[in-house]
Amino acid sequence: MNRSKIIIPFYVLGVLLLASCTKKVPIVYGVDHYHQSPNGSFIKAKIKGRQEKINVSGELIAADDKKIIVYTLDNPRILQPYALRDILSYEIYYAKGVENYNIETGLINASTLTHGWFLVLTLPINLIVNGSINESVNKELRFNSKELSADRLFKYARYPNGLPRGIDLSNLNKLLEN
Amino acid sequence: MKKSVYISGSILILFALACGFAKDYNFRNVYYSHNELIHQTSRLQTLPYLKAHHKDGSVYIFEDKWETDSVNLSGFGTYYDFKRTAVSEKLQVVPLDSIALFETNRKIESNKDKRVKMLSVMTAVDVVLGIICLTSPKTCFGSCPTFYFDDGNPNRLADAESFSNAIAPSMEYNDVDDLRYSGFGDKIVTFNMLNEALETHVVKKTDLAIVSKPLAFDVFISPEEKFYVTSANYRLINASASEGDITKVLEFSDMKERFSFADNKTLVKKEEILMTFDAKDLQNTGLKLSFRQTMMTTYALYSAIGYMGDEVADIFAKLEVSKDKNENLKTLLYNALGGIEVFSQQNDLTWKYEGEMYETGPIAQNHEILPLKHLQNINGTIKIKLVLNKGLWRLDQAALLEIEQETKPIYVQPLKVFKNGAEIKSVLTLKEKGERNQCELSMPGDAFKIQYSLPEIKNKGYNYQVFLDAKGYYIEWMRASWLKDKDLLALKRMLENPVTWLNGETSNYKKYEADMEKQFWESKWTKNNTSYESL
Numbered sequence: 001m002n003r004s005k006i007i008i009p010f011y012v013l014g015v016l017l018l019a020s021c022t023k024k025v026p027i028v029y030g031v032d033h034y035h036q037s038p039n040g041s042f043i044k045a046k047i048k049g050r051q052e053k054i055n056v057s058g059e060l061i062a063a064d065d066k067k068i069i070v071y072t073l074d075n076p077r078i079l080q081p082y083a084l085r086d087i088l089s090y091e092i093y094y095a096k097g098v099e100n101y102n103i104e105t106g107l108i109n110a111s112t113l114t115h116g117w118f119l120v121l122t123l124p125i126n127l128i129v130n131g132s133i134n135e136s137v138n139k140e141l142r143f144n145s146k147e148l149s150a151d152r153l154f155k156y157a158r159y160p161n162g163l164p165r166g167i168d169l170s171n172l173n174k175l176l177e178n
Numbered sequence: 179m180k181k182s183v184y185i186s187g188s189i190l191i192l193f194a195l196a197c198g199f200a201k202d203y204n205f206r207n208v209y210y211s212h213n214e215l216i217h218q219t220s221r222l223q224t225l226p227y228l229k230a231h232h233k234d235g236s237v238y239i240f241e242d243k244w245e246t247d248s249v250n251l252s253g254f255g256t257y258y259d260f261k262r263t264a265v266s267e268k269l270q271v272v273p274l275d276s277i278a279l280f281e282t283n284r285k286i287e288s289n290k291d292k293r294v295k296m297l298s299v300m301t302a303v304d305v306v307l308g309i310i311c312l313t314s315p316k317t318c319f320g321s322c323p324t325f326y327f328d329d330g331n332p333n334r335l336a337d338a339e340s341f342s343n344a345i346a347p348s349m350e351y352n353d354v355d356d357l358r359y360s361g362f363g364d365k366i367v368t369f370n371m372l373n374e375a376l377e378t379h380v381v382k383k384t385d386l387a388i389v390s391k392p393l394a395f396d397v398f399i400s401p402e403e404k405f406y407v408t409s410a411n412y413r414l415i416n417a418s419a420s421e422g423d424i425t426k427v428l429e430f431s432d433m434k435e436r437f438s439f440a441d442n443k444t445l446v447k448k449e450e451i452l453m454t455f456d457a458k459d460l461q462n463t464g465l466k467l468s469f470r471q472t473m474m475t476t477y478a479l480y481s482a483i484g485y486m487g488d489e490v491a492d493i494f495a496k497l498e499v500s501k502d503k504n505e506n507l508k509t510l511l512y513n514a515l516g517g518i519e520v521f522s523q524q525n526d527l528t529w530k531y532e533g534e535m536y537e538t539g540p541i542a543q544n545h546e547i548l549p550l551k552h553l554q555n556i557n558g559t560i561k562i563k564l565v566l567n568k569g570l571w572r573l574d575q576a577a578l579l580e581i582e583q584e585t586k587p588i589y590v591q592p593l594k595v596f597k598n599g600a601e602i603k604s605v606l607t608l609k610e611k612g613e614r615n616q617c618e619l620s621m622p623g624d625a626f627k628i629q630y631s632l633p634e635i636k637n638k639g640y641n642y643q644v645f646l647d648a649k650g651y652y653i654e655w656m657r658a659s660w661l662k663d664k665d666l667l668a669l670k671r672m673l674e675n676p677v678t679w680l681n682g683e684t685s686n687y688k689k690y691e692a693d694m695e696k697q698f699w700e701s702k703w704t705k706n707n708t709s710y711e712s713l
Contacts, residue, residue: 035283035285
């Protein structure tokens with residue numbers, strides 16, 4: 001109909017491909033090899049700060065009934081303890097999804113452009129269904145704070161039995177750096 | 179409607195299935211003693227993967243072949259120190275009393291197969307829908323409220339597109355379109371009003387304007403929306419444009435259209451079409467043109483909306499309360515590009531201006547007549563010149579008609595209105611003047627079937643020529659993909675000096691121009707009717 005109508009499909013395709021992208025989750029392997037990881041699971045947590053919420057992510061090193069210790073992704077990486085009472089929510093990823101349907105779902109979403117006015121109906125449904133397919137890849141490898149209570153977090157830590165004897169945060173920090 | 183219900187129902191079921199991917203919550207367990215580990219795993223047919231966490235922070239990771247005795251844990255595995263550096267990969271023998279905690283992991287069943295199946299089903303559904311769309315053109319892209327005579331032909335081209343210029347409430351106007359339909363009296367006729375685009379249509383009136391006329395005569399409206407009964411048709415002897423002879427293209431109303439592409443350097447450039455008619459006995463003559471616009475004005479309209487970006491609502495709100503700006507917007511493109519100007523040649527070979535025709539919209543053809551006041555017969559022929567913007571117009575027919583008389587139509591309001599298959603009490607049927615400011619909303623995909631009862635005609639040998647008399651406006655939906663086009667400075671330039679803006683847009687427009695018409699219609703019509711030209 002005009003330039004926009006002609007190039008809209010390409011815009012939409014781009015948007016859909018981007019929308020279909022899932023966030024990259026560092027650490028560990030596909031679901032077939034999750035048990036071979038010697039590391040703790042990857043944790044993303046929202047922490048109640050003094051004034052605002054803090055987003056924390058990194059390897060879960062240890063967890064007990066009072067705190068968790070996270071080896072952050074900051075540069076340089078540091079070990080950081082957080083009191084359980086300050087944790088607002090968290091997600092634990094014990095493996096990284098190796099399936100990737102971004103291209104497939106992006107193309108399927110884009111194909112709704114051929115549906116004419118049905119697009120009004122089919123595009124959002126496609127986005128939701130295909131989005132849920134993509135989401136399920138990571139969702140099945142992830143627990144949130146509602147699915148996994150804080151008292152069970154230790155199972156997913158590098159040291160499920162707590163920090164090794166004779167090692168505290170300060171010297172572990174140095175040891176891990178070396 | 180049923181089709182869309184089935185489709186949406188099916189897709190929602192898929193959605194429900196997609197949400198139902200199973201999740202394993204109990205694949206990992208921890209044990210603080212060797213005995214507990216043995217008790218919990220001895221009855222399992224397959225041993226779980228085992229991690230033995232050493233008291234010093236190191237860890238042994240075993241595959242599913244490991245064993246214990248009263249003293250040691252042994253099996254093939256990898257030993258990592260507390261920094262998680264792999265130290266050894268071999269048959270490990272670990273004293274049980276050095277282990278602080280045993281961690282078992284069960285193999286997780288992936289939902290990959292289900293996901294692949296789900297994607298396959300979604301692909302199949304989308305492909306089927308795509309095919310349905312291609313074979314059922316009225317479900318595909320369009321623009322403005324489109325009207326179709328209800329003859330059961332799914333491939334019918336739109337008979338009218340109403341109030342194409344009314345892109346905001348304050349720009350609402352009454353639009354009379356020639357439906358090119360003639361019918362006898364005392365008869366029910368039905369037209370379909372569709373919303374085929376991502377737009378909200380606000381429709382206040384869809385009356386018919388009907389004119390009684392002898393069967394052999396015809397009726398056309400002028401640009402001033404006056405109705406003229408016409409009779410004889412003077413033959414087009416010759417028509418030529420820059421590309422050469424176009425007589426055969428303009429001779430008949432056969433959907434074969436003459437068009438040109440915009441100039442390579444400027445979108446605002448005039449061209450001429452010269453026509454010669456055989457007209458020996460001239461009395462009261464008018465030039466009838468069947469025409470529509472190319473995509474040029476629509477390109478400009480959507481560019482403007484794109485420039486507004488996420489401020490589109492604010493800007494339109496300002497336009498609503500600013501009379502000057504509103505008037506400016508209404509005539510913006512007309513002032514820049516102009517209509518189809520008509521000139522007649524005089525005996526002294528000069529050209530005299532007769533008037534012009536202008537209708538916005540690229541979908542339905544307009545059929546209008548311009549009474550010619552200054553015609554002069556030159557050796558039994560009439561010479562007419564059209565001056566029009568290059569690349570803006572598609573002409574189907576040019577005919578010289580004898581005007582019998584000007585006439586007044588009878589207005590017929592809808593008898594019944596059906597929305598998406600069900601009869602509704604529609605404001606379109608309201609007869610009182612005060613009620614007629616109410617509106618019928620039409621959302622994308624809505625299909626209205628509107629029935630009219632044509633009154634009886636007492637004169638035998640007469641029938642009605644039928645026109646659509648519609649009023650309303652529409653709101654173009656902002657697309658997320660347009661938001662990035664936001665450029666208020668460009669919008670300002672466009673509104674203040676559209677000619678300069680159009681000139682600046684020439685290279686952009688030219689990139690799409692050649693394929694725009696084709697792509698638009700291919701997205702709408704079946705393969706049999708891929709465009710007007712293919713009919």
